[in-house]
Amino acid sequence: MSNFEIVKFEKSHAADAAEVEKASFSQPWSEQSLISQLERDDSCMFAAICCGKAVGWSGMEHSFGEGSVLNIAVLPEYRGKGIGEALTAALVQKSRELKLDWLMLEVRPSNTAAVTLYKKLGFAEIGKRPNFYSFPREDALLMRVDFV
Numbered sequence: 001m002s003n004f005e006i007v008k009f010e011k012s013h014a015a016d017a018a019e020v021e022k023a024s025f026s027q028p029w030s031e032q033s034l035i036s037q038l039e040r041d042d043s044c045m046f047a048a049i050c051c052g053k054a055v056g057w058s059g060m061e062h063s064f065g066e067g068s069v070l071n072i073a074v075l076p077e078y079r080g081k082g083i084g085e086a087l088t089a090a091l092v093q094k095s096r097e098l099k100l101d102w103l104m105l106e107v108r109p110s111n112t113a114a115v116t117l118y119k120k121l122g123f124a125e126i127g128k129r130p131n132f133y134s135f136p137r138e139d140a141l142l143m144r145v146d147f148v
């Protein structure tokens with residue numbers, strides 16, 4: 001694998017990112033939903049580029065000083081190489097630049113890789129949302145990193 005770079009998400013990344021979604025989730029974002037999200041003023045999205053294609057993406061939206069992670073995902077064959085961490089760190093960095101009070105996310109408690117990654121980057125568990133996920137049904141763990 002050659003090195004990867006994290007770039008601002010462009011419309012041209014949406015088809016690849018939709019493939020990342022399909023490979024990662026039971027209810028994936030579509031190419032069109034990614035493009036619609038990109039067009040929103042309150043949205044910040046990043047792509048991880050490797051070997052000429054987007055192999056991962058991350059996104060957040062923000063309002064009134066509060067940031068909320070939309071999703072973070074990496075193609076299975078590119079995991080374990082620091083890409084997910086770089087994509088998450090890009091959201092944290094952007095939150096600081098925007099002077100947000102905090103960045104929050106939901107994650108399945110069973111998703112050990114993601115929970116471990118978020119803790120590594122300073123997110124702390126702040127609560128649960130009962131029955132948040134479907135396919136399979138599961139509570140969400142709420143995690144937040146504070147900047148104030």
Ligand SMILES: CC(C)(COP(=O)(O)OP(=O)(O)OC[C@H]1O[C@@H](n2cnc3c(N)ncnc32)[C@H](O)[C@@H]1OP(=O)(O)O)[C@@H](O)C(=O)NCCC(=O)NCCS
Nearest residue numbers: 024072073074079080081082083084085107113114116117
């Ligand atoms: C979660 C995900 C984005 C991590 O991406 P990744 O590129 O594999 O992660 P990285 O290689 O950057 O790893 C960074 C850190 O995450 C943690 N981590 C990653 N994979 C892990 C695993 N399988 N088990 C435990 N911790 C793990 C570790 O703390 C790791 O740091 P370390 O290498 O110093 O131990 C990736 O597994 C993924 O796309 N999963 C499917 C989609 C998903 O569940 N997204 C989260 C939705 S909330």
